[in-house]
Amino acid sequence: MLNLPNVITLLRLALVGVFTIAICFTPESQVAYIIALASFVIAACTDWLDGYLARKLNQVTTFGKLIDPLADKITVSAAFIYLCAVGFFPIWICIVIIVREFLVTGIRQIAQDHGVIIAAGTSGKWKTAFQLAFCIGGLLSLTVQSFGSQAPYWLSTLSNWCGHNTPNNFCYIITLWAATILTIWSGLEYVYGARKFFK
Numbered sequence: 042m043l044n045l046p047n048v049i050t051l052l053r054l055a056l057v058g059v060f061t062i063a064i065c066f067t068p069e070s071q072v073a074y075i076i077a078l079a080s081f082v083i084a085a086c087t088d089w090l091d092g093y094l095a096r097k098l099n100q101v102t103t104f105g106k107l108i109d110p111l112a113d114k115i116t117v118s119a120a121f122i123y124l125c126a127v128g129f130f131p132i133w134i135c136i137v138i139i140v141r142e143f144l145v146t147g148i149r150q151i152a153q154d155h156g157v158i159i160a161a162g163t164s165g166k167w168k169t170a171f172q173l174a175f176c177i178g179g180l181l182s183l184t185v186q187s188f189g190s191q192a193p194y195w196l197s198t199l200s201n202w203c204g205h206n207t208p209n210n211f212c213y214i215i216t217l218w219a220a221t222i223l224t225i226w227s228g229l230e231y232v233y234g235a236r237k238f239f240k
Contacts, residue, residue, distance in 0.1 A: 178203030
């Protein structure tokens with residue numbers, strides 16, 4: 042039976058569909074950029090909300106422990122693939138992130154077959170936070186760039202902090218490399234923690 046946190050998690054998956062459709066029209070449409078950004082930001086917010094409600098309402102379920110990290114992976118993967126496709130960062134980072142997500146999903150499945158549910162650890166949660174921050178910053182930068190000189194000055198300045206090949210792009214650098222390092226580190230933690238299942 043689905044509870045409210047699980048419904049919110051499934052809503053996040055639906056928002057990924059909206060995001061995917063919107064980015065198909067981004068080169069020609071400013072509205073598509075806005076829809077893509079808005080749908081991703083809302084999806085990112087639900088990532089925090091469903092976990093908070095599950096704990097607050099004491100509605101933590103096995104289904105939620107499995108579907109919530111999966112929804113995170115699908116959401117982040119969709120944004121990273123898009124940003125990589127438009128040249129926002131090197132392709133090897135995208136490959137590392139996608140491989141890590143599939144690897145952890147496989148480890149969780151192996152553990153589940155042994156009757157063990159592996160919930161997201163602290164490093165995995167920080168990894169997700171930096172990934173979402175990077176993706177939101179990147180999508181914001183692309184959205185502002187689509188408006189050109191019509192964008193307000195303060196918004197253009199914020200976009201420069203988050204964009205690649207832009208002045209003062211320290212937010213871009215910090216979130217990208219923190220996300221990359223934590224992606225690798227948390228992946229290794231999962232592999233080490235599940236080593237008994239490989240024997």
